[in-house]
Amino acid sequence: MKFFVDTADVPAIAELNELGMVDGVTTNPSLIKKSGRDILEVTKEICDLVEGPVSAEVVATEADQMIAEGRKLLEIADNIAVKVPLTWDGLKACKVLSDDGAMVNVTLCFSANQALLAAKAGATFISPFIGRLDDINLDGMQLIEDIRTVYDNYNYETEILAASIRTANHVAESARIGADVITAPPAVIKALANHPLTDKGLAAFLADIKDAGIKIL
Numbered sequence: 242m243k244f245f246v247d248t249a250d251v252p253a254i255a256e257l258n259e260l261g262m263v264d265g266v267t268t269n270p271s272l273i274k275k276s277g278r279d280i281l282e283v284t285k286e287i288c289d290l291v292e293g294p295v296s297a298e299v300v301a302t303e304a305d306q307m308i309a310e311g312r313k314l315l316e317i318a319d320n321i322a323v324k325v326p327l328t329w330d331g332l333k334a335c336k337v338l339s340d341d342g343a344m345v346n347v348t349l350c351f352s353a354n355q356a357l358l359a360a361k362a363g364a365t366f367i368s369p370f371i372g373r374l375d376d377i378n379l380d381g382m383q384l385i386e387d388i389r390t391v392y393d394n395y396n397y398e399t400e401i402l403a404a405s406i407r408t409a410n411h412v413a414e415s416a417r418i419g420a421d422v423i424t425a426p427p428a429v430i431k432a433l434a435n436h437p438l439t440d441k442g443l444a445a446f447l448a449d450i451k452d453a454g455i456k457i458l
């Protein structure tokens with residue numbers, strides 16, 4: 242499973258990248274706002290740092306403008322994936338940009354039917370939002386499962402990029418279902434290393450190391 246980091250925080254991406262945890266990056270307008278950086282500048286910095294796809298989202302809502310913005314974003318680097326919202330205009334932009342050979346990430350997906358449309362429009366990635374469905378008492382993981390089934394039924398190559406991931410459980414379940422990629426904030430990725438039994442076991446080992454005076458160097 243590929244791990245994308247969902248942030249425009251360059252030092253946080255660099256830290257995870259050094260450990261080989263970063264297969265790509267996703268950003269969105271809210272994350273760009275949070276970074277306080279210029280979208281073109283920060284996106285270029287991220288693209289220079291990371292080899293895999295870096296999703297940068299258009300800000301227009303009308304297809305022609307989305308396409309123009311997408312082409313400008315694509316000039317930043319070869320690893321840009323243009324992110325467009327799952328609207329009819331977004332699907333039109335997806336079709337044109339993907340026909341040009343660009344990677345396109347269709348975002349704000351909340352149903353299997355929407356995911357079907359994105360695949361037919363040539364999307365490289367579909368981004369179903371798990372956490373935001375859970376927020377309104379719907380089942381975000383069920384959506385990942387449904388899209389996996391639909392894409393496998395018809396051999397669509399669009400990759401399922403499980404987004405709006407808030408917990409370690411979202412990551413584990415996405416992997417179990419077979420999502421191709423998860424994108425999660427740096428803190429969620431780092432928290433995957435945590436387990437209370439690891440802490441407890443290490444504390445016991447450290448106590449024995451101290452008692453026995455075990456030394457290696």
Ligand code: G3P
Pocket residue numbers: 247267268269370372373404405406407424
């Ligand atoms: O990539 C978009 C997605 O990560 C949004 O997450 O937590 O704002 O719903 P969230």
